Amino acid sequence: MLGMQVSFNFWDVLINLVFSYIATVGFALTVNIPHRVIHWSGICGCAGWMVYWLLARAEAGRMLSNAFGAFAVGLVAVLLAKWKKCPVILFSVPGLVPLVPGAPAYMVVRWLIDGEYLGAQQMMMRVAIVTVSIALGFLLSTLVQESLNKYLRRLKLKEKLGK
Amino acid sequence: MLAGGSEMYRVEDTMRRIAVNAGIKEVNVFAMPTGLFVSLDDGETSSVTELESVKERSINLELVDRVNELSREFADKRIDLCQLEEKLTEVEEHTPSFPFWLQVIGAGSLSATLMVLFLDVYDWVDFPVAGLIGASGYWMDAWLKRHTKVRFLAELIAAMEMGLVAILVSWLVPASNVNNILIGALMTLVPGLAMTNALRDLFMGDWVSGIVRMCEAVMTAIALGGGVGIMIRFLGA
Incomplete structure (x- = not known):
């Protein structure tokens, strides 16, 4: 992973940025997100996808790139939630959408229909691994959230004592 | 809440x-x-x-x-x-909500763009088709949910409709790819998120809720897969 080389052109990056933003906002519309944060949830999804995409391009492996992508989503969501003063899931639910393993999940069904159970099993494993690594990455970001909360509380306490 | x-x-x-x-x-x-x-x-x-x-x-x-x-x-x-x-x-x-047509458009743009992101190929033939089918599937799902009380029936029938339209399109436009279209279109209904949420509930120690949500996600996935599977099997794609 270290010393990795990423090769991409400008066009690729642009398409990925714009499309991940649109996809996140599209999902945000279907889950009825509050109007004032719809733009920011799009940016949250965009950040997560770009981290995932760059790591996947650098051949960091499926698990690692998904976990880091979810971690980025969680981190951005926590910061945005602190700033905008609203629940974290407003950002994290749409933000995780681009990372969902949709393509392998469909391939499971496709292979089951064609009667190729070995291929289907392999894909099912892939879906499971991706799902678990997303959850783990997100779990790591809640660690940041907790420590941030503790830090802020201590800051407030100091202010009170200072007075 | x-x-x-x-x-x-x-x-x-x-x-x-x-x-x-x-x-x-x-x-x-x-x-x-x-x-x-x-x-x-x-x-x-x-x-x-x-x-x-x-x-x-x-x-x-x-x-x-x-x-x-x-x-x-x-x-x-x-x-x-x-x-x-x-x-x-x-x-x-009175929860303020977006108008329904905007939600449908959201679903459409979501499925079109996610198809490109997932496949990492710039497949411009299937791009609008996936969007349209995704939007119609979302509309169908929402409409059926209003009319039936049976869980997962709406998902099943919406998935069948998506499969049907995708196969029809692939007959009309030979350049398109049924698999690519469906990967995008199904994302409007896929419970990937419910699955991740369920795992997070489990991590937080909410066992009952985690298991219930996971069960819900798996059942939805089965309904979707079954719906598409029936159509592909019938029409042979």
Whole structure:
């Protein structure tokens, strides 16, 4: 992973940025997100996808790139939630959408229909691994959230004592 | 709040806070995706226990945000208990939501763009088709949900419709690819998110809720896969 080389052109990056933003906002519309944060949830999804995409391009492996992508989503969501003063899931639910393993999940069904159970099993494993690594990455970001909360509380306490 | 798809610990936390701010000494809250128990004790005379069941669940983030906002205001003593109750009922009845056509367009753009992202190929033939089918599937799903009480039936039939249209399109336009179209289009209904949410509930120690949500996600996935599978098998693609 270290010393990795990423090769991409400008066009690729642009398409990925714009499309991940649109996809996140599209999902945000279907889950009825509050109007004032719809733009920011799009940016949250965009950040997560770009981290995932760059790591996947650098051949960091499926698990690692998904976990880091979810971690980025969680981190951005926590910061945005602190700033905008609203629940974290407003950002994290749409933000995780681009990372969902949709393509392998469909391939499971496709292979089951064609009667190729070995291929289907392999894909099912892939879906499971991706799902678990997303959850783990997100779990790591809640660690940041907790420590941030503790830090802020201590800051407030100091202010009170200072007075 | 439960109906809006919030996390379990947030529901319990909010209720506890409201009760403590209302001056009640001992509060016990136990929340599950299908219902919730609250037990209040003022320390002197008697304790009250209430049970509320939750029938319908979907993700509605606006609702979660509003309730959160109200409990915050109550904690800051900007509104009193009566006002809180009034406003909560109001929020519950008239949650401001996006117009339905906008949601359908959202679903369409979501499935078109996600298809390109997932496949990492710039497949411009299938791009608009996936968008249209995704939007129509979302519309179908929402329409059926209004008319039937059986769970997962709407998903099953919407998936069948998507499969049917995708195969018809692939007959008309030979350059298109049924698999690519369906990967994009199905993303509007896929429960990938419910799965991740379920795992997160499990990590937070909400066992019942995690297992219930996981079961829901798996059942939805089976309904979707089954619907598409039936169509592909029938028409042979």
